[in-house]
Amino acid sequence: MLDTVREVHTPEGVALRLPAAGPVPRALAWAIDLAIRLTLLSVCSAIFGALGEGGMGLYLVMLFLVFWAYPIVCEGLFNGQTPGKRVLDLRVVSGDGAPVGWLAACVRNLMRTVDMLPFGYACGLVSSLADPWGRRLGDIVAGTLVVHAPRVQAQPLVPGAEVAAPRVALRPAEQAAVVAFAERAPRLTPERQAELADIAEPLTGMRGADGVVALQGIANWLLGRR
Template identity: 55%
Template sequence: MIDTLAVVETPEGIALQLRSAGALPRACAWALDLMLRFALMFVASIVLGMLGSSGIGLFLLVLFAVSWLYPVLFEVLRNGQTPGKRVMKLRVVNANGTPVTWLASIVRNLLRVVDVLPLCYGFGLVASLCDAQGRRIGDLVARTLVVYVESPLRAAAMPATPAVAPPAGLLPAERAALVEFAERSARLTPERQQELADLLAGLTHARGAVAVQRLHGMATACVGRA
């Protein structure tokens, strides 16, 4: 499965590019989590075995927690990452890019019993290979995505736009705002850029894409570029 890019627009107009993970990295994360679960249950069986018959009930509680609560608690409380996903630099998010919710995590993990059928995640693998974003059945129903954790953003680069002299009376804070707008433009949709630029029509004497270009040009002038 080739990893794909899911583009999600937030209510603020910021376009998030989420790189969804394919079947192989997800399988590796699952295998790591499975080994950790077995290790936890092995340790629990040794410790609780010392309690005799009274430890059987406690072991069943541990078995339930490790089997069902382990993925949900980690996904919701640890930024969408189980230990296996953290090693593989993956995380679970809602389909709109927001942190995964309790309900979504519970649903996707309950439906794992369907994905695992008929053998070795057969249904889940077929669904993942057929879906453009690599989602298994649990993800499709819960409306979640497993995506790569991106590296922290580097300092944003300003658009290469010819300098446009800004009005002489601009305050330092206003010049800084122009530069910030230009630096953030790469993460804003064109529609959102134009919407913000239209608010400054009195400064640019233009609207739409032309206003955006003029604001970029003023920002270029503010940082001293030719």
Template identity: 60%
Template sequence: MLDTCREVVTPEGVALRLPAAGPMPRALAWLVDFAIRLALVFAIGVVLGLMGRSGTGVYLIGLFVVFWCYPILFECLWDGRTPGKRLLRLQVIAGNGAPVGWLAAIARNLLRVVDMLPFGYTVGLLASFADPWGRRLGDMVAGTLVVHEVQDRDAPTLPAAEAFPAPVTLLPADQAALVAFAERAAHLTPARQVEIAELATPWLGLRGHAAVQRLFAIANGLLGR
């Protein structure tokens, strides 16, 4: 399965492109985490083995913590990343792009038992092939998504538009807001761009897409481009 992008729009109108991770990088991350957990279990067993039979109960508690609490704690306290996911540059987030919460992390990890049926994550793999964003059943129920970490981007650039002088005198704060709008425009939906641009209609004298383009031109003029 190829990695795909899921686009969500925040209440502020910002369009987020979430690069969903396919089964292969997720499987590699799981193997890394599994190896870490095995090492932890071995270390706990060696230490508690020195306690004789009295260490058996503590060992069972340790097994539960390592195999069940390990992913939940890391995903909630380490920004959606277990050590394996961090190594593979993956992250668990909510379906709307927000950080994953405790209930969602618990749900997706408890349902891992179902995804593993009948063996080797067969159910989870089939579900990921059927889902456009590669989610296993646990993610579907919990409303979560595993994505690739977004790489640092270059400094934002303004949309191409011939420089145009502002028809009125703009205060420094207004100039900064106008330039910021132009820089963020690529991450806004067209409808949100128009909505923001039309706030300037009283002094701009334009509406719709024409207002958006004129603000881009004024922003370029303010920056001397």
């Protein structure tokens, strides 16, 4: 299987792994958005049709807004997600992993006129199949990327572990290790938890079961669970 994960580095030196979305989930998201737009147009047609010639002018304005402004406004206001992308857990981001801006949202969506050529999004499909990260021409020009962005549910506090700040400053790698321990601890035996927590005795000042609880409390603090 091809690796479609794009790794970028922030100015702070943090590596971000962006799981690029392929043409299939993107096509499904587009189909959902198309169904929504057609529904909106059907409702508008029924309403404006009763207004005669004036209603026809309003309908043409709505037709333009629904097919061109809809994706731009949604991506600009809702963190790179249209309703279809939200259902499929997709999101448009900048090439460096930052939130997509209004200019990039405009460019990538206006470039659909090229991606649609000669018919059925043929140019866009060829581009997404040829590009390592599944980008269509609009994404390449706008410097954007469509990624998988599953919704993350907030986890509750670890039972019995009160929030506690670490006694010493922790480096990023140490912070990641503490958080990883708290996330994996429920899947480990109590003996294995205590064994790992003993390694962090200089940080917690405790060993055994008390060290496990103390380490989980620090993880809660690092995750902002007040």
